[in-house]
Amino acid sequence: MGQKDMSVRSGNEIEGREQTHDLFIRPAVDIFETDEGITLLADLPGVTKEDLNVDIEQGLLTVQAKGKSYLKAEPIQREFLPGNFYRQFQLADIFDAEKISAKINNGVLTLRVPKSEAAKPRHIEITAT
Amino acid sequence: MEMDILKEMESLRRGIDGAFKEFGVGSFLEPSFLPGVGLQRFPQVNLAQDKDNVYVEALVPGVDAKDLDLTVMRGVLTLTGERKEETDSQRTWHRRERGHDKFMRTIDLPNEVDVDGVIAKFSNGVLLVTLPIQEQAKPKKISVKTH
Numbered sequence: 479m480g481q482k483d484m485s486v487r488s489g490n491e492i493e494g495r496e497q498t499h500d501l502f503i504r505p506a507v508d509i510f511e512t513d514e515g516i517t518l519l520a521d522l523p524g525v526t527k528e529d530l531n532v533d534i535e536q537g538l539l540t541v542q543a544k545g546k547s548y549l550k551a552e553p554i555q556r557e558f559l560p561g562n563f564y565r566q567f568q569l570a571d572i573f574d575a576e577k578i579s580a581k582i583n584n585g586v587l588t589l590r591v592p593k594s595e596a597a598k599p600r601h602i603e604i605t606a607t
Numbered sequence: 608m609e610m611d612i613l614k615e616m617e618s619l620r621r622g623i624d625g626a627f628k629e630f631g632v633g634s635f636l637e638p639s640f641l642p643g644v645g646l647q648r649f650p651q652v653n654l655a656q657d658k659d660n661v662y663v664e665a666l667v668p669g670v671d672a673k674d675l676d677l678t679v680m681r682g683v684l685t686l687t688g689e690r691k692e693e694t695d696s697q698r699t700w701h702r703r704e705r706g707h708d709k710f711m712r713t714i715d716l717p718n719e720v721d722v723d724g725v726i727a728k729f730s731n732g733v734l735l736v737t738l739p740i741q742e743q744a745k746p747k748k749i750s751v752k753t754h
Contacts, residue, residue, distance in 0.1 A: 506704040506705045507702050507704055508702060508704065508705045510698040510699060510700050510701065511699040511701060512697070512698060519669075521668040521705055523666040523731065523733050524731050524732065524733045526731055547653075548733055549653060549655045549662055549735070550655070550657070550662065551655040551657040551660075551662055553655045554654055555652075555653065555654035556653050558651040558653060584669055584671065584732045585666075585667075585668030585669065585731045585732015586669040
């Protein structure tokens with residue numbers, strides 16, 4: 479099996495398309511939106527800053543990381559396989575990819591993508607004449 | 608409709624082969640760690656052993672070391688903790704796969720361990736517990752003499 483295109487929530491302006499590569503572990507994510515932008519949290523246990531790669535190209539956000547196992551002996555009982563993480567999201571063009579920020583703490587990646595100024599909600603004052 | 612068929616096949620396979628759930632081939636359809644309360648075991652644990660120690664590796668991303676508790680009693684390791692979520696202003700959710708809650712796992716250890724010598728190390732969301740095997744539980748080689 480190669481690459482898979484999955485259409486998720488058609489008509490959603492935030493992410494129209496999501497791509498995953500099934501030879502990799504697809505990390506669980508939380509994505510939420512505020513007026514300022516979106517925040518993505520991804521579970522990447524065992525991943526350090528050095529092993530993590532976040533790219534954005536033409537709105538296609540790629541999170542890629544090298545997983546590792548700390549076990550010194552061969553497992554006798556296994557619930558997970560150590561592997562590499564990979565997940566892609568297509569972002570709408572209302573986001574400002576230049577100002578994306580990323581940090582990783584305790585195996586959780588936090589990505590913040592702000593909305594471009596034009597896309598932020600604005601309160602309009604009404605003046606009486 | 609092809610995706611639906613694939614998903615159904617996948618869930619059948621997972622029913623049989625629970626130990627490998629969410630990983631390897633086919634993991635692309637399901638979220639990995641905490642898809643809600645009671646649906647999946649969290650944290651995921653690998654158990655290993657060599658001649659001196661039993662090793663337990665648990666994936667606990669997003670959990671603070673101070674929120675983790677470990678106890679060993681009568682050959683059972685219990686891991687309890689809580690994954691907290693920071694909550695602030697109103698949010699519109701687009702994905703919610705990680706989950707957050709209190710959790711508990713009990714792990715049957717394959718050998719008698721020396722409870723005083725247990726070492727637990729936590730780094731980058733992975734907990735590694737090293738439990739030394741008791742001397743009397745180690746296999747003893749008996750030499751066979753010939754007359």
